[in-house]
Amino acid sequence: MTRLISLASFCFLIAVALPMSAIVAAIPPWSSEQDAALGFTYSYPRSLFSRIEGDGKPSFHYFVSQGSEAKLMVGAWNNREGRTPAGFKRWLLANAGGYDELTYRPRGRSWFVLSGYRENNIYYEKVMFSCAGGVVNVLAITYPTDQRDLYDPVVEQMEDTFRPARRC
Numbered sequence: 001m002t003r004l005i006s007l008a009s010f011c012f013l014i015a016v017a018l019p020m021s022a023i024v025a026a027i028p029p030w031s032s033e034q035d036a037a038l039g040f041t042y043s044y045p046r047s048l049f050s051r052i053e054g055d056g057k058p059s060f061h062y063f064v065s066q067g068s069e070a071k072l073m074v075g076a077w078n079n080r081e082g083r084t085p086a087g088f089k090r091w092l093l094a095n096a097g098g099y100d101e102l103t104y105r106p107r108g109r110s111w112f113v114l115s116g117y118r119e120n121n122i123y124y125e126k127v128m129f130s131c132a133g134g135v136v137n138v139l140a141i142t143y144p145t146d147q148r149d150l151y152d153p154v155v156e157q158m159e160d161t162f163r164p165a166r167r168c
Contacts, residue, residue, distance in 0.1 A: 027154065035059050038076045038165035040130075040137050044158055069121070070143035070151060072158075076165050079136050085112055085129050088136065098123070120145050124155050131168030 027045040034041045037059045049063035049072050060075035083091065089112050093099050104115040111128040125140040139162045143151040 030157075032161065033061070035061070035074075035076065035165070037167070038135060038137075039167040040074070040076050040165045041161065041163040042074045042139060042158065043161040044072060045154060048154065065143070068144055068147055070141065070147070073140045074138065074162070076135055076137040079129065079134050082133070083136070084133065085110055085127065088127065088129075089114070117145065118142065122148060122151070124159070126159055126162060128162075128164040130164035130166070134168055135165040137162075137164040 027047055029046055030043050031046045032041065032043045040059075042061075044063060048065055048067070048070070050066055052062050052064050054060050054062040054073075057075065057077075059077065060073065063072040065071070085107065089107070092114065093102075098118050099114060099116065101117040102114060103117065104113065106113050110130070110133070111126065113124070113126045115122070115124045117123075121142045122145055123140070123142045125138065128137045129135070130137060139158060141151075141155055141158070143155075
């Protein structure tokens with residue numbers, strides 16, 4: 001009986017994963033980038049996002065969607081304040097705003113994710129500390145709720161390829 005349940009679970013996972021991977025694979029080409037100053041890496045589908053000018057912060061990269069209201073930002077900075085992941089998360093929730101409809105918030109020792117809804121958008125923010133806590137790395141994306149079938153697997157791929165700074 002246990003074997004049958006395991007086989008059924010495996011088949012279900014394959015049935016769910018294959019369509020998602022097919023969606024992501026159908027969005028070519030992907031660009032893989034590495035920040036010149038801090039060395040964090042990220043990827044994004046060039047057919048969905050175009051780079052735009054940012055606010056002049058070094059090691060921050062901004063993108064907008066060509067076909068929707070989706071926005072992407074990746075960046076890193078030196079953690080001169082000495083914040084911990086838990087402390088920075090508390091600060092964000094208390095000061096940054098927009099976290100009222102928080103639906104997903106996993107965490108580890110050196111990282112955390114905040115995700116949920118802001119008006120008609122879904123947001124996903126992953127924050128990773130690297131270099132023994134000396135660098136804070138962030139991947140943040142927002143996209144329209146009605147386009148989640150397109151963007152959810154894209155976010156999963158971006159999250160999987162986002163790597164923290166290696167230059168300390």
